[in-house]
Amino acid sequence: MAPSALLDAPLTTDSPSDRPKILIPEKVSPDGLALLSPYFEIHQPKNLSAEDLLSQIPTYQALIIRSETKVTASVLAAATKLKVVARAGVGVDNVDVGAATKNGIIVVNSPSGNIVAAAEHTIALLMAVARNVPAGDRSLRNGGWERSKLVGTEVGGKTLGIIGLGKVGLKVARMGVGLGMKVVALDPYASPEIAAAANVSLVGKLEELLPKVDFLTIHTPLIASTLDLISTKELATMKKTAKVLNVARGGVYNESALLEALEAGTIAGAGLDVFTSEPPSPGSPAEALCRHPKVVATPHLGASTVEAQENVSLDVCAQVLSILNGGLPTSAVNAPLILPEEYKKLQPFVRLIEKMGSLYTQHYSSKASFSGIGGKKFELIYEGELAAISNTRPLFAALVKGLTSAISDSGGRDVNIVNASLIAKEKGLIINETHTRESTDLVYASLVTLRASGRAGESGKLISGYVSGKAIYISRLDRFNTSFVPEGTLLVLHNYDEPGKIGGVGGILGRHGINIKYMSVAALDRGRGRSGSGEMSVEHSDSEAENEALMILGVQGAVGKEVEAELREEKGILDVSVVRL
Numbered sequence: 001m002a003p004s005a006l007l008d009a010p011l012t013t014d015s016p017s018d019r020p021k022i023l024i025p026e027k028v029s030p031d032g033l034a035l036l037s038p039y040f041e042i043h044q045p046k047n048l049s050a051e052d053l054l055s056q057i058p059t060y061q062a063l064i065i066r067s068e069t070k071v072t073a074s075v076l077a078a079a080t081k082l083k084v085v086a087r088a089g090v091g092v093d094n095v096d097v098g099a100a101t102k103n104g105i106i107v108v109n110s111p112s113g114n115i116v117a118a119a120e121h122t123i124a125l126l127m128a129v130a131r132n133v134p135a136g137d138r139s140l141r142n143g144g145w146e147r148s149k150l151v152g153t154e155v156g157g158k159t160l161g162i163i164g165l166g167k168v169g170l171k172v173a174r175m176g177v178g179l180g181m182k183v184v185a186l187d188p189y190a191s192p193e194i195a196a197a198a199n200v201s202l203v204g205k206l207e208e209l210l211p212k213v214d215f216l217t218i219h220t221p222l223i224a225s226t227l228d229l230i231s232t233k234e235l236a237t238m239k240k241t242a243k244v245l246n247v248a249r250g251g252v253y254n255e256s257a258l259l260e261a262l263e264a265g266t267i268a269g270a271g272l273d274v275f276t277s278e279p280p281s282p283g284s285p286a287e288a289l290c291r292h293p294k295v296v297a298t299p300h301l302g303a304s305t306v307e308a309q310e311n312v313s314l315d316v317c318a319q320v321l322s323i324l325n326g327g328l329p330t331s332a333v334n335a336p337l338i339l340p341e342e343y344k345k346l347q348p349f350v351r352l353i354e355k356m357g358s359l360y361t362q363h364y365s366s367k368a369s370f371s372g373i374g375g376k377k378f379e380l381i382y383e384g385e386l387a388a389i390s391n392t393r394p395l396f397a398a399l400v401k402g403l404t405s406a407i408s409d410s411g412g413r414d415v416n417i418v419n420a421s422l423i424a425k426e427k428g429l430i431i432n433e434t435h436t437r438e439s440t441d442l443v444y445a446s447l448v449t450l451r452a453s454g455r456a457g458e459s460g461k462l463i464s465g466y467v468s469g470k471a472i473y474i475s476r477l478d479r480f481n482t483s484f485v486p487e488g489t490l491l492v493l494h495n496y497d498e499p500g501k502i503g504g505v506g507g508i509l510g511r512h513g514i515n516i517k518y519m520s521v522a523a524l525d526r527g528r529g530r531s532g533s534g535e536m537s538v539e540h541s542d543s544e545a546e547n548e549a550l551m552i553l554g555v556q557g558a559v560g561k562e563v564e565a566e567l568r569e570e571k572g573i574l575d576v577s578v579v580r581l
């Protein structure tokens with residue numbers, strides 16, 4: 001997808017110092033950066049220390065990294081402006097994704113940009129360990145000509161064991177088959193059909209796989225279940241002639257156990273691209289492995305091809321561009337996938353629902369009976385066309401943002417699709433979404449209703465809204481049908497529906513220099529509301545008097561406490577709330 005597909009309004013090319021800033025502390029291909037440089041100030045410091053990253057991160061909106069930068073919880077907590085961490089590659093084990101989610105920071109990666117590179121590097125190591133290529137090269141450079149000492153083994157006809165038949169593993173499997181190898185794999189989540197189509201025999205247990213293989217390669221992520229997956233016990237069950245490969249992550253083989261097995265002749269060799277600490281720390285088993293005569297080692301070069309680096313750079317920079325412009329990523333690690341077409345349809349409703357949430361909190365918090373939003377049950381009811389959209393996560397997030405923004409203590413952190421559920425949980429909000437497709441008498445293409453029910457004894461509340469073109473409207477507030485744009489400063493006055501009210505209120509506002517921009521008088525809904533939400537029951541603790549109305553005024557000028565108090569004292573005014581949307 002072209003990055004511009006998600007852009008609503010083009011980003012401005014302000015003078016460099018005013019532009020949002022992007023930090024790129026590692027080498028990332030310039031292909032993707034060209035997408036960003038017209039709009040953002042890009043900093044590419046060399047050898048940025050952990051301390052420098054921590055002190056500099058607060059000024060950046062985006063951070064683009066590879067596998068060397070450690071994006072810790074402390075870095076993310078300090079990153080008050082950061083919207084996105086983009087990993088120009090696959091593995092995000094150097095990013096504290098949980099902390100990013102908590103802070104509302106999207107983590108994106110490039111899940112397929114370097115698969116070919118990683119698979120080809122695995123095959124390069126396979127051939128190198130099978131045919132002693134590096135040892136021959138080393139010997140020759142030192143003036144040697146050691147032919148009989150460096151006799152290798154053919155891979156054709158041999159058994160290649162693969163643990164992890166995902167994107168890289170499957171590619172390696174196909175390449176192995178191409179080399180004439182028999183391929184056996186272990187992956188509890190792999191599709192048997194895909195494996196069969198690639199001529200791969202799946203086995204169910206490690207014990208079944210290990211004794212069979214001449215070469216073993218692991219292509220899993222490093223997670224709790226794969227840490228030290230192959231250690232002393234497992235190595236002991238392998239052929240003495242077997243050789244192992246690791247182009248996944250350091251730690252899937254226990255490095256001390258592997259070193260011992262090579263020393264003891266339990267297995268014959270290893271090709272290693274990744275280590276538990278990179279570069280291996282002095283004196284560590286990883287460092288000893290790199291120097292070991294039976295090992296061919298490379299410094300995490302699996303993704304280091306020109307082509308892969310172009311791919312991953314373009315992938316993540318397009319996502320950074322989209323996110324910094326309020327759009328969506330295409331492959332977020334900690335956010336749900338939403339198709340761009342769906343997101344476009346949802347966008348005006350995102351604005352509407354955020355305003356509805358904010359209107360709810362501000363309008364009702366002025367009432368003596370209001371007991372906060374925590375512990376309340378909210379229902380978002382989607383009617384009409386909107387009911388057909390299944391992925392409404394942005395609408396859920398918009399409600400959480402709207403409800404909490406007026407009372408936010410989230411340290412200025414935005415509520416977004418990444419952290420909305422977490423924040424809702426923290427604030428004790430219970431939010432359900434209902435898709436009502438049966439609504440037949442809707443005036444609008446889609447209608448959204450927010451229904452809030454309080455704790456026992458508290459009355460329920462309703463707010464409905466709709467979208468017309470790009471404009472958003474509130475069509476109902478509790479028992480009153482209305483139509484106003486939820487923007488700017490609004491005065492919501494609950495009053496008796498009798499002559500003179502407008503003049504009295506206008507007089508007070510005029511005396512305080514407050515300009516009325518527009519006014520909407522909302523009448524009591526006496527039947528099924530035209531908005532379709534009339535059948536939803538609203539409990540009232542207020543008087544059920546038939547002659548009540550709501551007056552909604554869009555005003556310009558500061559509405560202070562004294563103005564509010566004066567309005568409350570005005571004859572026939574039952575209640576007043578000031579809402580800033």
Ligand SMILES: NC(=O)c1ccc[n+]([C@@H]2O[C@H](COP(=O)([O-])OP(=O)(O)OC[C@H]3O[C@@H](n4cnc5c(N)ncnc54)[C@H](O)[C@@H]3O)[C@@H](O)[C@H]2O)c1
Nearest residue numbers: 091118164165166167168187189219220221247248302303
């Ligand atoms: N060296 C490099 O430069 C380089 C480059 C690219 C990828 N990688 C690494 O390669 C690894 C694989 O990447 P990928 O894109 O193929 O990932 P992937 O998610 O597509 O595949 C991983 C596979 O591992 C399987 N798996 C998970 N736990 C398992 C277990 N306990 N036993 C067996 N199988 C298990 C999963 O089912 C999945 O099929 C990752 O660790 C990635 O970071 C390294």
Ligand SMILES: O=C(O)[C@H](O)COP(=O)(O)O
Nearest residue numbers: 066067088089090091303
């Ligand atoms: O996870 C990955 O994408 C690979 O390990 C590549 O890491 P790199 O970007 O640091 O080369």
